[in-house]
Amino acid sequence: MYILAINPGSTSTKIAVYEDEHPLLVRAIRHRVDELAQFPRIIDQFEFRKALVLGELEAAGIPFRFDAIIGRGGLLKPIPGGVYEVNDAMLDDILHALHDHACNLGCLIAHELAVALPGCRALIADPGVVDELDDVARITGSPLMPRITIWHALNQRAIARRYAAQLSAERGRMVRYEDLNLIICHLGGGISVGAHRHGRCVDVNNALDGEGPFSPERAGTLPAGALVDLCYSRRFTQAELKRRISGHAGLAAHLGTTDVQEVVRRIGQEGDGHAKLVLDAMIYQVAKSVGAAAVALEGQVDAILLTGGIAHSQYVTERLSRRVSFLAPVRIFPGEDELEALALNALGVLRGELEVQVYR
Numbered sequence: 433m434y435i436l437a438i439n440p441g442s443t444s445t446k447i448a449v450y451e452d453e454h455p456l457l458v459r460a461i462r463h464r465v466d467e468l469a470q471f472p473r474i475i476d477q478f479e480f481r482k483a484l485v486l487g488e489l490e491a492a493g494i495p496f497r498f499d500a501i502i503g504r505g506g507l508l509k510p511i512p513g514g515v516y517e518v519n520d521a522m523l524d525d526i527l528h529a530l531h532d533h534a535c536n537l538g539c540l541i542a543h544e545l546a547v548a549l550p551g552c553r554a555l556i557a558d559p560g561v562v563d564e565l566d567d568v569a570r571i572t573g574s575p576l577m578p579r580i581t582i583w584h585a586l587n588q589r590a591i592a593r594r595y596a597a598q599l600s601a602e603r604g605r606m607v608r609y610e611d612l613n614l615i616i617c618h619l620g621g622g623i624s625v626g627a628h629r630h631g632r633c634v635d636v637n638n639a640l641d642g643e644g645p646f647s648p649e650r651a652g653t654l655p656a657g658a659l660v661d662l663c664y665s666r667r668f669t670q671a672e673l674k675r676r677i678s679g680h681a682g683l684a685a686h687l688g689t690t691d692v693q694e695v696v697r698r699i700g701q702e703g704d705g706h707a708k709l710v711l712d713a714m715i716y717q718v719a720k721s722v723g724a725a726a727v728a729l730e731g732q733v734d735a736i737l738l739t740g741g742i743a744h745s746q747y748v749t750e751r752l753s754r755r756v757s758f759l760a761p762v763r764i765f766p767g768e769d770e771l772e773a774l775a776l777n778a779l780g781v782l783r784g785e786l787e788v789q790v791y792r
Contacts, residue, residue: 433782434497436545437774438485439504440537442621443468445481448771449494452779457492458771461485474532475540482541501546502778503538504586504770505559507531507640513562513585513633514789515777518543518554522791531582531640535560555788557777558586560640564632569728582640583624584740585633588616590773591739591765592628612734615725615760617718617752619742620768621690622678623647625718627725635728637721641678645717648690648742651681652717686710696747715748719755726759733760740768 439446443465449457461484471477489496505516506526516522518539526536539556546554562585570578592609599607610631618624623646624639637644637652646652654677663673676685684690687698687707695711698704726733736756742748743766753762780786 433499433779435775435778435782436489436498436501436542437503437771437778438501438538438541439770439774440481440534440541442534445484446771447485447488448775449489449492449498450775450779453776455772455775457489457494459488459492461488474534475527475536477534478537478540478544481537482544485541485545496549498546498549498552499782500553500555500778501542501549502555502557502774503540503542504535504774505556505561506536506539507533507582508559508561508791510561510563510580511559511791512564512789513558513589515555515557515781515786516559516789516791518546518556519791522556525791533640553778553781555778555781557774558589560585562633564634565636566634566728569635580638580642581633581636582638582642583626583633583636584618584620584622584639584768586770586773587618587739587768588624588626588628588633590769591616591737594765594769595735595737595763613729613732614735614737615722615729615733616737616739617722618768619647619718619738619740619748621647621649621741623650623652623714623718623721623740623742625721625725627728629729635725641674645721646682646714648683648692649679649681651677651685683710683714692742692745692748696745699747711747712751715751716755719752722752722756722759731759736760736762737765738762739765741766743767 433452435450437448443463445461447459448455507529508525522539526539529536543554546552560582563581572579592614596607596609614628616626616628622639624636626633626636643653687695687710695707698707738749743764749764781788
């Protein structure tokens with residue numbers, strides 16, 4: 433089985449070609465700021481990114497013949513986790529998505545490329561809008577604003593399954609993700625902290641523009657009264673205020689950079705006390721979210737897993753582990769495993785091991 437996986441991100445388009453479980457090609461196509469600046473909206477980058485994917489395949493000598501093409505799922509309406517066939521309803525919803533994000537391009541590119549290949553299936557898996565919250569977790573103090581989930585579902589689930597596989601090897605018996613209670617922290621441009629109970633993420637923050645810890649690019653939870661006052665201050669337009677929540681927020685707003693390693697360098701080499709305070713505050717907020725997730729699991733936590741790009745930072749992982757390790761063992765899985773997760777989900781469908789869900 434030949435599978436093409438496509439993962440569009442804010443500054444890159446990552447692709448991988450798999451033959452069954454074996455990667456034949458893995459590439460990260462980086463996009464310069466000036467390249468993307470020519471497009472008024474992210475959705476307008478569709479033809480540009482599609483052409484780059486095709487060019488990368490041609491340059492690598494990969495024949496354009498696939499049994500499935502699977503893209504990173506976009507910001508659709510809330511749906512259960514799993515693998516979905518791209519259909520007209522999904523395409524229509526993604527073209528009218530409430531949130532503009534590069535992940536929205538995943539199903540569009542997968543569909544466009546798959547229709548050119550007879551018998552090729554266009555799929556997505558575990559998009560960021562996967563919603564498996566306990567009902568009690570949806571309620572806020574205002575019925576006008578129920579909680580919604582936008583999180584790193586694909587990577588969190590992939591890391592959970594990798595951890596279960598490691599436990600199986602260590603214990604000499606099968607351990608499944610569905611057997612465990614886990615707290616998983618994806619530490620990236622956005623930060624999501626999920627409480628996973630026996631294969632379901634029963635509570636997780638809206639890591640795009642809603643709540644939780646602040647991150648390199650996002651503000652996280654803000655004081656509600658002050659935010660309302662700012663909205664009516666006439667200092668910013670609606671679009672500018674949105675960027676103050678997601679984009680020019682978090683480390684970017686405080687320190688002028690989203691690069692955690694650069695912040696750590698300032699702390700270590702320049703003795704920048706302000707940089708240390710802000711980064712330590714981000715770590716502190718992540719730790720508080722881990723504590724809240726432990727409450728959602730009623731204290732029954734098998735492990736705390738740290739993943740995402742920031743998990744490469746020893747400064748962050750050591751300090752975060754120090755604050756939360758009393759709750760459960762901490763394991764670190766730096767980076768993200770999304771391309772492999774996409775490919776294996778597609779392979780499971782092709783082999784009849786995973787059920788394809790219908791998006792409505």
